[in-house]
Each structure stands twice: as C-alpha cells, then as structure tokens.
Amino acid sequence: MTEVEQKPLQGKRIVVTRSRSQASELCRQIEALGGVPFEFPVIRTDFPSDLQPLDRAIAQLADYDWIILTSVTGVEMFFARIEQLIGTLPAGLRAKFAAVGSKTQAALERQGVTVAVTAEEYVAEGLLRSLGDQVAPGQQVLLPRSNIARKLLPDALRERGCLVTDVDAYRTLPVVGEASELIARLAAREIDAVTFTSSSTVNNFVAALSGSDVKTLLGDVVLAAIGPVTKETAQGHGLQIELMADTYTIQGLVETLVQHFTTKR
Structure with missing residues (x-):
C-alpha cells in the first residue's frame, strides 16, 4: 500500500475502554480507518x-x-x-x-x-x-x-x-480484568492512543493499572477524551489529555484521532 493509499489510522494501535457491549461502534470505525483496536473494557452496565x-x-x-x-x-x-x-x-x-x-x-x-x-x-x-x-x-x-x-x-x-x-x-460497574497484557504493550511502546468515553472509563482505567507507574507507561501515548467532563476527570488523575472531540460523540472522537495522526504523519 502506498503512502497515498494509506488509511488515516493505518497501523495505529488504539485502546478502547468502553464496556464490551458498547465498544463495537468505536472498534468498527477504528478498523475501517486502518487502525487496530485493543479492547480493554473497564466498565459494564x-x-x-x-x-x-x-x-x-x-x-x-x-x-x-x-x-x-x-x-x-x-x-x-x-x-x-x-x-x-x-x-x-x-x-x-x-x-x-x-x-x-x-x-x-x-x-x-x-x-x-x-x-x-x-x-x-x-x-x-x-x-x-x-x-x-x-x-x-x-x-x-x-x-x-x-x-x-x-x-x-x-x-x-x-x-x-x-x-x-x-x-x-x-x-455503571467497574470491570476488574487482567491488565498484564496491556501493561506489557504500553511498556513496549506498542500502543499509540487510549480513548476515554466517560469519567467512569478514566477512573476504572487508572484503578486497573494501580501498582504500575501509570504516567511513565502513558508517557508516549496519545490520550483522547470524548468531552470536557471526561477530560477534567483525567486531569484530576494527573493524566494529560492531548485530544478532545469537538463534538462529544464517538464519531467526533474518531475524527479528532484522524486529524491528529494525519497531521502527525
């Protein structure tokens, strides 16, 4: 595939923290744009x-x-x-x-x-x-x-x-899952972005990585929030949100990721 033909999220590995029942729309959009979603659900309903x-x-x-x-x-x-x-x-x-x-x-x-x-x-x-x-x-x-x-x-x-x-x-309930694979991928710099779609996803993501140096693990990772409330919650944990959707929807979040990685490329 030539550079001209590359999709905007080509090869970008993006963590999806939504509940498994809600994640499909975001995962589909990431895949359609060439990205690789990594599902790490931290909430359920x-x-x-x-x-x-x-x-x-x-x-x-x-x-x-x-x-x-x-x-x-x-x-x-x-x-x-x-x-x-x-x-x-x-x-x-x-x-x-x-x-x-x-x-x-x-x-x-x-x-x-x-x-x-x-x-x-x-x-x-x-x-x-x-x-x-x-x-x-x-x-x-x-x-x-x-x-x-x-x-x-x-x-x-x-x-x-x-x-x-x-x-x-x-x-909305926390999902206590095994975080070792995600931590290993973050440590190996194999994750390009993490998406947060609510304050709950932020809180539970941080809790899931407790015991690890979260700031170091996320040092080179683009953190993207769906809106200002989610961004404020992340900042309360000391996380630096680089991207926030202009329109507070999944589509808006994806468009913000596309704009960032296209510009960066």
Whole structure:
C-alpha cells in the first residue's frame, strides 16, 4: 500500500475502554480507518440492584410532563424495563421526550418515540439551554439515568421549580480484568492512543493499572477524551489529555484521532 493509499489510522494501535457491549461502534470505525483496536473494557452496565424506584416511575408514567434521557444506554435500559413490566409505553402519554445528543435521540426514535427537544451540546448543560423556558415550574420531570450521573441537571430543573424524579435506570460497574497484557504493550511502546468515553472509563482505567507507574507507561501515548467532563476527570488523575472531540460523540472522537495522526504523519 502506498503512502497515498494509506488509511488515516493505518497501523495505529488504539485502546478502547468502553464496556464490551458498547465498544463495537468505536472498534468498527477504528478498523475501517486502518487502525487496530485493543479492547480493554473497564466498565459494564446492569440494572439497579434495587428496581423499586424505577418500577414506581414506570407505573406512574402518565403523571409526567417530561421524560429526559441522557444516553443511549439509558434509553435501552429504561425501555427494556418497560417491556418487562408493561410491554410498551402506555397510549396517550402527555409527557414530552427530551434527549442529550443525536445518538440518544435516534435511540428514542427506534423505540417509536417523537423527541421534542434534543441538546445541541452533548452534555447536561446543553440540554438545559435547549429546553429554555419550555419546562415550567410545577411540571413533573422523569430522569432515568445512570447511578453515577452528575446532579447538575436535576438540581437545575428543581431550581426552575420542576418536580424531578431522578431515578437509576442502570448502574455503571467497574470491570476488574487482567491488565498484564496491556501493561506489557504500553511498556513496549506498542500502543499509540487510549480513548476515554466517560469519567467512569478514566477512573476504572487508572484503578486497573494501580501498582504500575501509570504516567511513565502513558508517557508516549496519545490520550483522547470524548468531552470536557471526561477530560477534567483525567486531569484530576494527573493524566494529560492531548485530544478532545469537538463534538462529544464517538464519531467526533474518531475524527479528532484522524486529524491528529494525519497531521502527525
């Protein structure tokens, strides 16, 4: 293959820290661009250990004015539990749906839901701006989210006078896997980049490498974060994030990697 024909990530070995069930999209894009993904999942998702709060919210769906989903996983777990309990969304719901990001919107639309508001930015702050004055004091808002989601969104909605039910639709759990192969590859300078798609992936990645000199192992590795919250978490661990996606999506993360390695080449 000539240099002209080379794909933009040709031969680049890139660590994917997403859960194994979520990693396929990122791995496919890396491979399509000539890269070599190294899967090192550090998180997994499951239903909450206590399902009663989620089940109560589902039983009271008719009471809500807004149902806000902040991630694809949240959509999948929320609707999976709805299917287990009542089959489908009840007919005639008055609730409007809002989503953080186009991927979450698309996941809702696959469930047959019309999305009234989608955040222009892929963070909670973006959704607040997109909602504007469409949410009113006294309205009931359901937030089915991760057990470790930030409190900014529900707190801000309560400040607007909304009655917020912030319920765990799923929990994000650490994966304790064998890190010896990754450590060996890092030590041998066989890894070009590590991708972080959430604060959880950062925290658990660092924990997985505990006992090793993480800063030395990552000294020549490009660290890429999907957005500012993830970047801030990494910096809190003393990691230097070289790349951050302009658009806080998997596609945006890949585009940032492509731009970096193309320029570097």
